[in-house]
Amino acid sequence: MLQYIIKRLLFAIPILLAVVTIVFFVVRAAPGDPAQVILGDSASQESLTALRAELGLDRPMIVQYANFLFSIVRGNLGYSLIRNQSINSIVAEVLPFTIELTVAGVLVGVIIGIPLGVLSAVFRNSTADYVTRVGSLLGLSFPAFYSGILLLLAFAVYLHWFPVISDPGGTGSFGERMYMLVLPAMNLGLLMMVYVTRSSRSSLLETLGEDYIRTAKAKGLPGYIILYKHALKNALIPVITIVGLYLGVLVGNSVLTEIVFNRPGLGKLILSALDERDYNLLQGLMVIYALVIVLVNLITDLTYGMVDPRIRKQ
């Protein structure tokens, strides 16, 4: 197992390095001069040159790139161009909100998605199966901001069950914070639920067609024991991969969810970075996102290896 973990870790490093490199050069290709962004249009030529030197922008690109890599390795994402704050501290302020939202979304998706998928597979070609399949395809078609708007209209505006603005602020109690989280988590969870439902359905269908299930049936075991003790255990392994794989999509959609529900988080931060043309912040956020995705993929692979011994042996 240790060997497997090391192998996966080593595999993650070049991917991360490449993502960081792409982000660095793409951001450098952006129009506009960071010094100009900080000082404004009326800045004199001398002060621009001075600031460029201070920021290290006058140095060759390759030196800038090396510096950027070194500071990332040391865990330093640099300074925001607009706010007088390090990107690390800006990110640290809002990261808990995004993590909280994403984790809640995954939980909603898994807790509702797996039973739906199992139901759909067991009662294959029934009305329930048909409704679940068309419903999950419909869920797959919802842009995250639109489902958010509909949830907001239904549960906050018309039913008054939840607040319209889900900004937990930071002063509220744990209960209040969870209460604010319900609608955004449902919105994000909808997408995960769809993926989990579809994958657990097809995976369980495949497992139910295996020889050992037929053997169990031939032995005269009751259906629910076959399902719980024999089929589900194996059928749910691929679902782990699906959750890991689509966590990236979820992270992307958390941006839209945060905007609709007016929640603080990385997504709203990325928008203000775009508005203010704060390319340092944009770059830092992209690195954070890439780090999260690579980490999640790593954890998925490792979990998969733990659950299914065949994977480790390869």
Place this chain on the structure above:
Amino acid sequence: MKKIDHFRYLAGETLLVFNRNKTSWVGLVLLVIILLVAVLAPVIAPYNPVEQNIIQRLQPPSSQFWLGTDYYGRDVLSRIVWGSRISFVIGVASVGIAMFFGTILGALAGYKGGMFDSFLMGLSDVMMSIPTLLMGLLIVAILGPSQLNLTIALALTMIPRFARIARAPTITAKNQVYVQACRSMGFSDIRILVVHIFPNILGELIVMASMWMATAVRMEAGLSFIGLGVKPPIATLGGMIREGFKDILTAPWASVYPGLAILLIVFAANLLGDGLRDALDPKLRNER
């Protein structure tokens, strides 16, 4: 004569595939209707989509304005009709570009193997490890929002996915006896790829194109909603929701109906793709 037979065979196969799965029919019919609406926008739209009429602003749906008016007094229905045109064009164009370049790159990588293959697949791994929406956002932010740049951004995020799809079956086909036979007869690589391998991966590519078109339309709407879409006053569905969202409490129709239009387009493309995939999947074929 031989050509015609081949064509009839293909047409018959396609019809069989569609008949095998009813949902793909529903998706296809819906998509054709949406396409007609988009093409006939100048004829169908009851009003000018960009003409402002401040006196009539935020009117609820009525017999005069079927789906109400927005903050500037523009007819929501007319804007949806015109907006679906942009969604459709960007969706089809970006998927077309991604499919073209992705297939070529993927098939070449699979066929050539070696360093070229490792490099391309490594690059696509990297690109796919960034969430598509963020990748699109980054590219549009750098290039600047316009219809062309949106198309390019979406295509760039999808190229690695098409490359992956084209690569695997090419590797399988490469080792088949018929391809080895072609090679021993001295056929050029390009001829083998285009004439003998491509038709075998076409089915899967069409399924993916349909599903990714759904994603492209959804992403375009998302980017427009964020404010990185085609510049106003041009009507785009995502942009309409962005503008209408400000008046969500007093005039929900200005954002709810454009969203419904997006949902319909994406749903139709997903129905088509999902149905085709089931119909083309040999594992499922005999079970129906």
